[in-house]
Amino acid sequence: MNAPIIELRDVSKHFGEGDARVDALRHVSLTVMPGEVVALLGPSGSGKTTLLNIIGCIVEPASGWVKLDDEVIYDGRMRRSDLRRLRLEKIGFIFQFHNLLPFLDATDNVAVAMELAGKSDREARRVAGELLEYLEVGHRRSALPAKLSGGEAQRVAIARALANRPRIILADEPTAALDSKRAGIVMDLLRKLAAEQQTAIVVVTHDEKIFDRFDRIHHLRDGLIEQAEQIVDT
Amino acid sequence: MNLAYRDVRHNLGRFLLTCLGLGLLLGVVLAMIGIYRGLVADALTLVQSLDADVWVVEKGTQGPFAEASRIPGDTREAITRLAGVASAGSVTFQTVEATGPASKTRMTVVGYEPDRPGGPTRIVSGRGVGRSHYEMVVDEGTGLKLEDRIRLGRNTFRIVGLTRSQVASGGDPVGWMTLLDSQRLQFDLAPSAARVQVARGAGAANRDIVNAVIARLGPGGSAESVAEAARRWKHLSAMTQSEQETILTRSVVDRARRQIGMFTTILLVVSAVIIALIIYTMTMEKLKQIATLKLIGAPDRTIVAMIVQQALALGLVGFLAGAALIVAVKDVFPRRVVLEADNFLALAAIVTVVCIIASALGVRAALRVDPATALGG
Numbered sequence: 001m002n003a004p005i006i007e008l009r010d011v012s013k014h015f016g017e018g019d020a021r022v023d024a025l026r027h028v029s030l031t032v033m034p035g036e037v038v039a040l041l042g043p044s045g046s047g048k049t050t051l052l053n054i055i056g057c058i059v060e061p062a063s064g065w066v067k068l069d070d071e072v073i074y075d076g077r078m079r080r081s082d083l084r085r086l087r088l089e090k091i092g093f094i095f096q097f098h099n100l101l102p103f104l105d106a107t108d109n110v111a112v113a114m115e116l117a118g119k120s121d122r123e124a125r126r127v128a129g130e131l132l133e134y135l136e137v138g139h140r141r142s143a144l145p146a147k148l149s150g151g152e153a154q155r156v157a158i159a160r161a162l163a164n165r166p167r168i169i170l171a172d173e174p175t176a177a178l179d180s181k182r183a184g185i186v187m188d189l190l191r192k193l194a195a196e197q198q199t200a201i202v203v204v205t206h207d208e209k210i211f212d213r214f215d216r217i218h219h220l221r222d223g224l225i226e227q228a229e230q231i232v233d234t
Numbered sequence: 235m236n237l238a239y240r241d242v243r244h245n246l247g248r249f250l251l252t253c254l255g256l257g258l259l260l261g262v263v264l265a266m267i268g269i270y271r272g273l274v275a276d277a278l279t280l281v282q283s284l285d286a287d288v289w290v291v292e293k294g295t296q297g298p299f300a301e302a303s304r305i306p307g308d309t310r311e312a313i314t315r316l317a318g319v320a321s322a323g324s325v326t327f328q329t330v331e332a333t334g335p336a337s338k339t340r341m342t343v344v345g346y347e348p349d350r351p352g353g354p355t356r357i358v359s360g361r362g363v364g365r366s367h368y369e370m371v372v373d374e375g376t377g378l379k380l381e382d383r384i385r386l387g388r389n390t391f392r393i394v395g396l397t398r399s400q401v402a403s404g405g406d407p408v409g410w411m412t413l414l415d416s417q418r419l420q421f422d423l424a425p426s427a428a429r430v431q432v433a434r435g436a437g438a439a440n441r442d443i444v445n446a447v448i449a450r451l452g453p454g455g456s457a458e459s460v461a462e463a464a465r466r467w468k469h470l471s472a473m474t475q476s477e478q479e480t481i482l483t484r485s486v487v488d489r490a491r492r493q494i495g496m497f498t499t500i501l502l503v504v505s506a507v508i509i510a511l512i513i514y515t516m517t518m519e520k521l522k523q524i525a526t527l528k529l530i531g532a533p534d535r536t537i538v539a540m541i542v543q544q545a546l547a548l549g550l551v552g553f554l555a556g557a558a559l560i561v562a563v564k565d566v567f568p569r570r571v572v573l574e575a576d577n578f579l580a581l582a583a584i585v586t587v588v589c590i591i592a593s594a595l596g597v598r599a600a601l602r603v604d605p606a607t608a609l610g611g
């Protein structure tokens with residue numbers, strides 16, 4: 001059996017001290033296997049984004065143990081540059097509003113992630129072109145983000161997230177800005193990627209239209225995972 | 235891929251407009267530097283064009299430019315006889331307003347003895363003063379032309395020669411006439427005033443007065459020893475050419491020089507603040523993009539390079555625009571604007587340093603951006 005790609009044990013995180021202390025996460029444990037597409041669901045302030053930030057090597061937990069793709073992080077030995085490298089090499093991010101760089105065309109928006117990882121300009125552009133073709137936006141490769149439709153921009157953002165062949169994809173409300181048809185297309189695409197590349201995908205969402213596209217849904221409330229709901233039989 | 239270049243190219247119109255604004259400011263800085271240099275150059279133009287080695291003036295003065303100096307006209311003969319002196323000439327200086335064919339012209343008139351030191355050295359058209367009276371050589375800056383006639387005092391003078399870029403320390407163009415004419419112009423009383431003097435029994439005033447005697451040295455002559463010898467006369471003082479130039483730059487134009495220097499410094503500080511604000515604003519507008527770049531793994535040096543490169547590009551293009559502007563319009567200024575290559579290079583270096591320092595504010599803001607801000611709406 002495959003080892004989990006994401007493994008969190010007893011992770012807690014609080015902000016502020018004393019009367020101002022807010023417990024964002026309380027003893028949360030979570031495991032995501034390769035190829036799994038998992039949703040984090042919960043009301044505002046339930047700890048979804050904090051959990052995503054901890055998995056994304058952005059926020060260090062106050063306590064607990066985190067392992068990403070066989071690498072234990074936040075163990076006191078990792079420096080900021082190591083966490084940056086992990087983000088660059090192992091994690092792809094998809095945002096609610098695509099967050100493409102407005103001054104780069106679709107190809108360069110994808111290529112920039114590869115160049116940051118050390119690929120040559122020529123190679124990065126070649127791979128970016130292939131990824132855009134794969135995501136069926138190859139015909140828009142020279143378009144600036146402002147000229148792309150919401151669905152096209154989100155697919156370019158997904159291509160950027162996939163650029164360095166990450167083991168983990170973290171998506172924050174990836175379908176919030178899309179209509180139900182395009183939201184379904186994007187989620188089907190993510191499921192396809194998870195299956196084909198054995199990538200673990202964690203999605204923060206409120207979008208009920210896409211609940212049936214997840215393997216599991218974790219409900220969060222007040223920093224606790226209240227319930228894990230199995231949706232698709234993997 | 236160069237992110238700074240791509241960002242600039244994407245917002246090219248706005249970037250160029252910002253550069254133009256900065257260019258205008260840097261153009262003003264360059265203009266001030268040029269005016270400052272022009273002031274110094276103007277102050278020295280006349281004194282250098284007279285090509286003297288020693289200046290003999292009234293005792294206890296720093297004349298004839300910094301202070302009034304009046305010495306007897308026969309002083310020249312005594313100076314000529316000093317060892318080491320090849321030639322000497324008496325000179326007078328006065329500022330006049332001449333009535334020309336078109337309008338009134340303000341100029342500094344130098345009275346000199348033809349064939350002796352003190353006359354115009356570079357005549358660009360016409361000839362030098364050839365007659366004892368009523369001829370003048372003037373600078374083109376007066377607006378006068380050959381054969382124009384101007385009224386000075388009670389006499390009319392004909393323009394027989396023109397010089398170029400010959401100005402006095404005040405910036406007024408220079409005119410030359412014979413010493414006799416200049417003495418009459420300077421010391422002759424108006425007819426009514428002269429009649430009053432005669433009625434009082436004062437008689438006619440002695441007008442064989444000059445403002446200075448300038449001496450040129452022969453081979454082996456020493457300016458210091460000639461000056462020393464001239465100082466032995468109790469009514470005379472003497473200074474070398476370099477001492478005269480120092481007096482002009484340190485004393486005559488010093489206050490104006492410092493004033494412009496202060497203003498130039500303030501302009502540079504204002505430019506630095508404006509560049510810092512522009513870079514800071516440009517950075518603040520990109521915080522979400524910077525957060526995204528950091529989130530996907532961009533190292534700090536990529537972010538810093540993007541901001542510093544844009545700051546340098548802004549400064550460079552702004553500087554080039556300012557330099558082009560001032561080169562195009564510098565001859566329109568009423569006074570000389572002198573800009574040498576070293577002025578441009580110095581300002582370019584200052585702008586580079588200012589841009590790097592100014593970008594620090596933007597860099598600080600960018601480095602403090604939390605990558606997590608890229609997540610969420």
